[in-house]
Amino acid sequence: MGKIWRISGPVIIAEDMRGSQVYEVVEIGEERLNGEIIGLEQDKAVIQVYEDTVGLTVGEKVTRTGEILMAELGPGLVGNIYDGVQRSLVTMKNEVGDFLHRGVRTHALDRDKKWRFTPALKAGAKVEGGDIIGTVQETGLIEHRIMVPPGMSGVIDSIEEGDYTVEETVAMLGSNGKTRPLSLMQRWPARKPRPYRRRFDPVDLLVTGTRIIDYLFPLALGGKAAIPGGFGTGKTVNLQQMARWSQTQLNIYVGCGERGNEMADVLHSFKELKDPGSGRYLQEKEIFIANTSNMPVVAREISIFIGITMAEYYRDMGYDILLVADSTSRWAEAMREIGARLEETPGEEGFPTYLGSRLSAFYERSGKVECLGSPDRVGSATVIGAVSPPGADFSEPVTQNTLRIVDALYSLDVALANRRHFPTINWLQSYSQYADSVDAWWEKVSPDYTEVRNQALITLQKEAELEEIVRLVGPEALPENDKLLLLIARMIREDFLMQSAYHPVDTYSDPKRSHLMLSTIMKFNDFAGGLAEAGMMVSEISASRIKQRISRMKDVPNDEIDQYIDSIRQDMAGGAVSLEEGGV
Amino acid sequence: MDSMQLFTRQTKAISTARRSLLIIESIPGIQFSEIVDVELGTGEVRSGQVIEVGKGTTVVQVFGGVSEVDLLDSKVRYKGETLKLPLSPDILGRIFDGSGKPIDGGPAIISQKYQDINGVPANPASRMPPAEFIETGISAIDGLNVLVRGQKLPIFSGSGLPHNKIAAQIIRQASLKGKSDDFAIVFGAIGVSYDDAAYFINNLEETGALSRAVGFINTASSPVIERLSTPRLALTAAEYLAWEMDMHVLVILTDITNYADALRELAAMRGEIPSRRGYPGYMYTDLASLYERAGRISGREGSVTILPILTMPDDDITHPIPDLTGYITEGQIVLSRPLDRKRIYPPIDVFLSLSRMMKEGIGEGKTREDHNNVFMQSYAMYAEGNYLREITTVIGSEALTDRDKVYLEAADRFERDFIAQAEHSRRTVEETLSVAWDIFSMLPEEDLKLINEKYIKKYLPESSESE
Ligand SMILES: Nc1ncnc2c1ncn2[C@@H]1O[C@H](COP(=O)(O)OP(=O)(O)OP(=O)(O)O)[C@@H](O)[C@H]1O
Numbered sequence A: 001m002g003k004i005w006r007i008s009g010p011v012i013i014a015e016d017m018r019g020s021q022v023y024e025v026v027e028i029g030e031e032r033l034n035g036e037i038i039g040l041e042q043d044k045a046v047i048q049v050y051e052d053t054v055g056l057t058v059g060e061k062v063t064r065t066g067e068i069l070m071a072e073l074g075p076g077l078v079g080n081i082y083d084g085v086q087r088s089l090v091t092m093k094n095e096v097g098d099f100l101h102r103g104v105r106t107h108a109l110d111r112d113k114k115w116r117f118t119p120a121l122k123a124g125a126k127v128e129g130g131d132i133i134g135t136v137q138e139t140g141l142i143e144h145r146i147m148v149p150p151g152m153s154g155v156i157d158s159i160e161e162g163d164y165t166v167e168e169t170v171a172m173l174g175s176n177g178k179t180r181p182l183s184l185m186q187r188w189p190a191r192k193p194r195p196y197r198r199r200f201d202p203v204d205l206l207v208t209g210t211r212i213i214d215y216l217f218p219l220a221l222g223g224k225a226a227i228p229g230g231f232g233t234g235k236t237v238n239l240q241q242m243a244r245w246s247q248t249q250l251n252i253y254v255g256c257g258e259r260g261n262e263m264a265d266v267l268h269s270f271k272e273l274k275d276p277g278s279g280r281y282l283q284e285k286e287i288f289i290a291n292t293s294n295m296p297v298v299a300r301e302i303s304i305f306i307g308i309t310m311a312e313y314y315r316d317m318g319y320d321i322l323l324v325a326d327s328t329s330r331w332a333e334a335m336r337e338i339g340a341r342l343e344e345t346p347g348e349e350g351f352p353t354y355l356g357s358r359l360s361a362f363y364e365r366s367g368k369v370e371c372l373g374s375p376d377r378v379g380s381a382t383v384i385g386a387v388s389p390p391g392a393d394f395s396e397p398v399t400q401n402t403l404r405i406v407d408a409l410y411s412l413d414v415a416l417a418n419r420r421h422f423p424t425i426n427w428l429q430s431y432s433q434y435a436d437s438v439d440a441w442w443e444k445v446s447p448d449y450t451e452v453r454n455q456a457l458i459t460l461q462k463e464a465e466l467e468e469i470v471r472l473v474g475p476e477a478l479p480e481n482d483k484l485l486l487l488i489a490r491m492i493r494e495d496f497l498m499q500s501a502y503h504p505v506d507t508y509s510d511p512k513r514s515h516l517m518l519s520t521i522m523k524f525n526d527f528a529g530g531l532a533e534a535g536m537m538v539s540e541i542s543a544s545r546i547k548q549r550i551s552r553m554k555d556v557p558n559d560e561i562d563q564y565i566d567s568i569r570q571d572m573a574g575g576a577v578s579l580e581e582g583g584v
Numbered sequence B: 001m002d003s004m005q006l007f008t009r010q011t012k013a014i015s016t017a018r019r020s021l022l023i024i025e026s027i028p029g030i031q032f033s034e035i036v037d038v039e040l041g042t043g044e045v046r047s048g049q050v051i052e053v054g055k056g057t058t059v060v061q062v063f064g065g066v067s068e069v070d071l072l073d074s075k076v077r078y079k080g081e082t083l084k085l086p087l088s089p090d091i092l093g094r095i096f097d098g099s100g101k102p103i104d105g106g107p108a109i110i111s112q113k114y115q116d117i118n119g120v121p122a123n124p125a126s127r128m129p130p131a132e133f134i135e136t137g138i139s140a141i142d143g144l145n146v147l148v149r150g151q152k153l154p155i156f157s158g159s160g161l162p163h164n165k166i167a168a169q170i171i172r173q174a175s176l177k178g179k180s181d182d183f184a185i186v187f188g189a190i191g192v193s194y195d196d197a198a199y200f201i202n203n204l205e206e207t208g209a210l211s212r213a214v215g216f217i218n219t220a221s222s223p224v225i226e227r228l229s230t231p232r233l234a235l236t237a238a239e240y241l242a243w244e245m246d247m248h249v250l251v252i253l254t255d256i257t258n259y260a261d262a263l264r265e266l267a268a269m270r271g272e273i274p275s276r277r278g279y280p281g282y283m284y285t286d287l288a289s290l291y292e293r294a295g296r297i298s299g300r301e302g303s304v305t306i307l308p309i310l311t312m313p314d315d316d317i318t319h320p321i322p323d324l325t326g327y328i329t330e331g332q333i334v335l336s337r338p339l340d341r342k343r344i345y346p347p348i349d350v351f352l353s354l355s356r357m358m359k360e361g362i363g364e365g366k367t368r369e370d371h372n373n374v375f376m377q378s379y380a381m382y383a384e385g386n387y388l389r390e391i392t393t394v395i396g397s398e399a400l401t402d403r404d405k406v407y408l409e410a411a412d413r414f415e416r417d418f419i420a421q422a423e424h425s426r427r428t429v430e431e432t433l434s435v436a437w438d439i440f441s442m443l444p445e446e447d448l449k450l451i452n453e454k455y456i457k458k459y460l461p462e463s464s465e466s467e
C-alpha cells in the first residue's frame, strides 16, 4: 500500500508504489477516491484522480487494486445513465441522494436484478470468442446476445435456461481439462479496441432523419463524422436529434464536460419520445453517459473510451450503433489540464502533443465489421463528435486534428444561427466522403436521387456567387433568370434545408419524405422556368399559390404527404391553364 | 484526528517567498486547496491558499503578494479545513464581504451549518429540466429569449451600456406568470465600483426587496483573491435558500470579467502556462463550476436561476470571457452599441441573443399557443429587414422592390415598438405577442409561412392595407 506524496490539482503522486502498472486503478485516502496510474518512476506513481482532490493531505493511503480500468458489459446498460467512470448515476441517486459526494462506489450493472437467459446452444457445443451462447431480452427493443468473451474457447459443459443475475453462472466452458464459468457479464479494458474478424467499407446510409445530412451530406453506417461550431450553433441539438431518430438499433449519448440542464432535458425527453419504427420509448435503445462540466475533469478523458467500448460490445452482437460525443473539445481540454500538471512539453495552444493520436484512437474505433464468432454477423459503430472551437475559429488544434481523421464534416455556421436558420449546417463548407458510396442505397429510394442532389447543390453554389452581385447592384437589377435562380435557392434553403427540431411533424424526415420535398422544389424549378419563358415575372411566380403550397410541405404529416405532393405536381403539369385563371 | 476541535496550527518554517508564492515546510493535516492565514512580522495578516501539498514542502499562494514577507518572523496558520460559509435563514436581508464577513453592521451569523463554498455537483439524474416561464416584462426577453426558472442566462454587455439598468428592471419585474410569489435575490458584486454595488443595493431597498435579498460585495478596492470566493459564497447562499428553504432564487453576479481577470492574474503569478489571451486553460471548467450551480432538482421546491453580467472587452464576443461563458450558459442576452446609439432601450441584439431553454418555457398553458411561431416569424422578418438595410447602404433604397421596402419598415418598427420600451414598463407576454402581430400585419400574408394558418386566422389584426 502506498501513501500520498504530493497533490497538485487532479494529479497526485504516491510513494511506496513499487510493483504497480500503468493504467492500474487505485483507491485514495479514507474516502477511497477512484484514480488511475498514468506514470511510474521507481517507487512513485503519478495518478490521475477521478474525483475532487480538495481536502486531501500528504500521507493518506493509496491502495492498489491490481486491475486496469475496465468497462462492465452486460444486460442493464441500456436505459442507464453513467458518469465518466461508469458509475450508475441512477443507483447513486437512489443510494446517496441528489448530489455527487466523493468516494461513492457503485457497479455499472445491477448485481441483484435477475434476467431471463435463453440458451442458443446445447451442452457439448464447441465455442470460441464471440460465439453467441444465448440471449436476454434487455429492453423491449434490445435482445442482448450473450457472447463468449474474446480470447476464450472450449466446449460447453453445461448451459441452462433460467433467471440469473449478471454474476451468476449461466454456462460452464471446458478447455484443456479446466472448466470456467460464463456469466451474463463480461469486462473489457476501456482503452483497448475490441477485436473483430474484418472491416468493411461503409456503404449503407445511416438514416438520421435530418434532411441536410441524409440527402446532401449522407453518413454511412460505421462512418465517422465531426460537427464543429461556435457556442449556440446547434451541436447539441443536432446530436440529440441523431440520437433520437437514427435508424440504428442502439445509440450511445456521451455528454462530456457539457451542461447538467441539457442532460436532464435529454434524459427526460427520451423517456417521453417514441421510436418512429417500433413505437416504443427511445429510452429502450439508448445508453447515456453524463459527465457534466462541473463533474471531475479527469473523468472526461475516460468517459469517451467507456462509451466507445460499450458501442463496440453491442456492435459485436451484430447491431448498428451510433455514438455521439458532446463535446470532444472538453475531452481534449481535460487532457491539456492533466498534461500541464505533469509538466509535459505542450504542443499547440497548450494541448498535449499526443492530441491527434488520442483523437484517432477514439474515432478509429468506429467501423462496419464482420463480428467474431458464430453465427456470422455484421455490426457497425458510427461515431459523431461535436467540436467546440474557441471563438468559433476552426483553425484551432482540436478542430484541425479532427478534420484529418473524420470522413464527414458538418460545419455549423454562426451567421445562420443568428438568423435562426436551423440546422445551421453550412451547405458550402460541409462535406461527406460517403456521398458516392451511399448513392446505390439512395437510388433504391429513387433513381433520380443523384440528379436532384447535384441540381440542388449547384443551385446553392450559384446563389452564393450571385449574392455578391446582389450586394453591389441590388436584387432588382438582376436579369429574370437569375432572379428565378435566387427564388429556387431560397426555396431549397427555407422549404427543404431548414428543419426545426421542435416541429411536431418535421423533426424527423424519412428518406422518402426528404426526396419528395426536394424533387418537388426542383420540379417547380422546371415549371417556373417555363412560365418565365412565357413572359411571367419572377415576382408573380413567387407569389403563386403553388409556391405557397410548397412552402407548407413541412407541416404535412407523413401519411398525407404523398397525396399533398401529388396534387402539387398535378397542378404544375396543368400549369398553363391555371396561369390564365390567375390561380397558379 | 480530532475534528471537533477547530484550533489552528501554525508553522514558521518558510523556505522561499517568490512572486505570490510561499514554499513552507509541510505540516501534518494541511489540506489541498485550504485557505490559510499568513501573519507577517509586522502583525499584518493576509490570506493564502494551498495550491500544492508535497511530502516535504507545501506551496501557498498569498493573496496580496509576498512583499514584506520575511523568512524569519512570518508564520502560516492553517485549520486543516477549506473555506466555509455559515448558513441560516438569518442571512436574508444581510450584506457580506468577499470572505463572508458581515459588512452591514449587523451581528455575525450563528449557525451549526457550515457549508464548503465550492459546492457539490448535482447528480444529472436528479436534475429536472427547467421549464417554468419567468415573465420579466421585457419584450425582447419574454418574446424571443425566454428566461425560465433554473436557467443560467448571462448579459453580455460593453462598458457604458445599460446592463445594470436592465438587471435591476429584471429584479424588479420578474415573476412567474400569473403568480405573485417573489424571488429571493442573491447578489454577488465582483470587483465592481462602489457606485455599481450601491446602485443594486439601493434598488433592492427602494423596491422593498432587500429583506429577501443577500449581498456579497467585493468592490474594486477589495482583495483580488476574494473575487474568486465572492461568487462561490453567493452561490452557496443561493443553494441553501433553494434546496433547503424551498425558495426560488435569482442570483445576479456582476462583473464576471473581473472574476476572470482575477483568475488570470493569480494563474500568471503561479507561473502557469496560459491559454488564449493569457487566461488559464482550465477557465472553462472553472467558470462551469460557478454557472452549473443553477438548476432544479426533482422533488425539491426551490430553484437557482443565475443571471451573470459581463462586459465584453472591446465589445468582442469571441473574447475568451464571453466565449467560454456562452459555451456554458443556456444562452445569452447580448447588448448592442449601435442600438444604444439609436437610443433604443433595452438595446438587446436579438440576433446574437439566445435562450436555449425557451422551447420548454413557452406554448399553450405556459405562455400562449402561438408563441413559438411568433418567435420564428419575428426572426425571419427582422433578419430580412436587416439584410436589406445592409445592402441599401451600398445600393440605396431605390433599387428595392415594394415588398422589400415593407420589410425595411417592419425592421424599423420592430426596433421601435417591440424591442424598445421604457425602463419602468412591464409588458405581459400577451402584450408582447400582440406588438409582434401588429407588425406582422404590415407584411403580405403569404409571407407568414412560419406561422400555422389557424393562428393567423385567430391573431392577425385586420390588415391595414386591405383596400
Ligand atoms: N435543428 C434545430 N431546430 C430548432 N432549433 C435549433 C436547432 N438547432 C439548434 N437550435 C436552437 O439553437 C440553440 C442552441 O443549440 P445548441 O444548444 O445545440 O448549441 P451548441 O452548438 O450545442 O452550443 P454549445 O457549444 O454552447 O453547447 C438551441 O437551444 C435551439 O434553440
Ligand SMILES: [Mg+2]
Pocket (backbone or CB within 6 Å): A235, A236, A237, A258, A326
Ligand atoms: Mg452544446
